Amino acid sequence: MSIVWDRFLSNGIRELGYDIANKQLIVVLPGGVRKYYAPVLYEAYSAIRHATFPERLYRQTIEGKxxxxxxxxxx
Structure with a gap:
């Protein structure tokens, strides 16, 4: 498993990870709660990672979708 991690992304997303082999997005929320989503394109992970408001983009494109x-x- 090769995972790319970004730490301290925002107050609402503590860590953001992406498992390249399995196309899984890992979102770590405050308190250590981890949410795993698949399939997610690398481009979606990258967009959240570079967003000015990553929580908003996460909610609009990943959560519930x-x-x-x-x-x-x-x-």
């Missing part, structure tokens, strides 16, 4: 997946050991 891309399937959330379960990963063993995480919520």
């Amino acid at each position: 891309v399937p959330r997946i379960e990963v063993a050991g995480y919520q």
